[in-house]
Amino acid sequence: xxxxxxxxxxxxNEFKKHYDPEISRTVKTLTIPIIVTVAFDDNTRNPIKYxxxxxxxxxLYLILPSLMEYCxxxxxxxxxxxxxxxxxxNIPLKWHLPVGLLYDQFELSSPWKIQLNLKNFPNDLxxxxxxxxxxxxxxxxxxxxxxxxxxxxxxxxxxxxxQQETLWDSLKNTGLxxxxxxxxxxxxxxxxxxxxxxxxxxxxDGMVLxxxxxxxxxxxxMLEELQVNEYKEVVLHGCKLHLDTDLVWLYxxxxxxxxxxxxxxx
Numbered sequence: 001x002x003x004x005x006x007x008x009x010x011x012x013n014e015f016k017k018h019y020d021p022e023i024s025r026t027v028k029t030l031t032i033p034i035i036v037t038v039a040f041d042d043n044t045r046n047p048i049k050y051x052x053x054x055x056x057x058x059x060l061y062l063i064l065p066s067l068m069e070y071c072x073x074x075x076x077x078x079x080x081x082x083x084x085x086x087x088x089x090n091i092p093l094k095w096h097l098p099v100g101l102l103y104d105q106f107e108l109s110s111p112w113k114i115q116l117n118l119k120n121f122p123n124d125l126x127x128x129x130x131x132x133x134x135x136x137x138x139x140x141x142x143x144x145x146x147x148x149x150x151x152x153x154x155x156x157x158x159x160x161x162x163q164q165e166t167l168w169d170s171l172k173n174t175g176l177x178x179x180x181x182x183x184x185x186x187x188x189x190x191x192x193x194x195x196x197x198x199x200x201x202x203x204x205d206g207m208v209l210x211x212x213x214x215x216x217x218x219x220x221x222m223l224e225e226l227q228v229n230e231y232k233e234v235v236l237h238g239c240k241l242h243l244d245t246d247l248v249w250l251y252x253x254x255x256x257x258x259x260x261x262x263x264x265x266x
Contacts, residue, residue: 019252027254030056030237032103033111036063036086038071038079040118048076051111055171056100056237057257059138060086060093060114061128062172067116081128085121088114092122096137101262104235105202135168138258145259148198171257197251197261203228204266219243219250219263228265235264 031053038048050067054060061081068079086093093102093114103112121127128134143153159167199222201209209226219234220243234241236254247261255261 018246018249023253027237028055028057028257030100032056032099034063034099035111035113036067037113037115038067038076038118039115040076048074054099055257056103057098058171059097059134060095060099060102061134062131065131079118081130083118083121084128085117085125086114087117088112092125094125095128095134096126098256098258098262100237100256101202101264104238104264107266131172138168138171139164141258141260145198148196149194149259151195167257197247198259199247199251199261199263201226201228202262202264204231217247219245219247222247223265231265233266235266236262 034052034054036050036052038050040047048071050063050070052063052066054063061084064079064081064084068081071079086095088106139156143156146156147153199210203209209228219241223229223231223234223243234243236250241250241263251261
């Protein structure tokens with residue numbers, strides 16, 4: 001074995017030893033209870049309240065198919081998905097971000113009570129067209145993360161249609177019987193060396209920092225290097241993290257299903 005191959009093997013083992021499939025499954029199957037109030041725009045219908053759960057890695061618009069079916073059962077059809085948008089306390093919610101990330105930015109208690117509006121679509125939100133759009137966004141984020149992590153997207157591009165469908169079903173269905181941890185592991189390819197960890201930091205002023213962690217370091221070291229000084233806590237999946245937490249362990253076990261580590265710093 002030449003020196004480069006030996007180094008790659010050591011890197012693979014370094015990351016693999018931090019991976020715990022049980023912890024990863026527990027984190028990735030965390031859900032958020034949500035109550036959606038549908039605000040009809042014709043003033044002739046009473047608002048509808050819809051109760052559901054979503055995985056923290058899921059997206060708000062994946063609520064719509066079951067919500068529309070629920071409205072039809074109540075004889076309240078007519079939801080135009082291209083005009084629908086969600087808000088919390090008069091703040092439009094960016095549907096292209098994972099639900100858990102949105103939820104944690106508000107420091108809330110459950111259930112999360114949000115509103116679905118049917119008119120006056122905000123100019124600063126992406127227009128939602130259909131579920132395929134969410135899937136394309138999800139896979140695009142995975143490709144970005146894979147390139148940052150390994151320097152290539154060949155492996156993600158090689159994921160079969162069946163693997164992609166299994167992964168997507170695991171994301172959009174909240175039943176644990178539909179969750180397939182093997183589909184998630186395909187994204188990480190634990191036999192391939194990782195050159196860096198894709199991290200996104202969401203600061204209290206709204207700024208988003210993208211960070212590549214190229215060596216083992218703690219949260220504290222990373223924040224110091226980025227000169228992020230004024231903060232009280234770092235939050236991931238609703239948990240306040242200890243600043244000495246190892247980022248490699250955190251990534252291997254607590255990254256979102258899009259394979260980014262989304263950290264809220266406030």
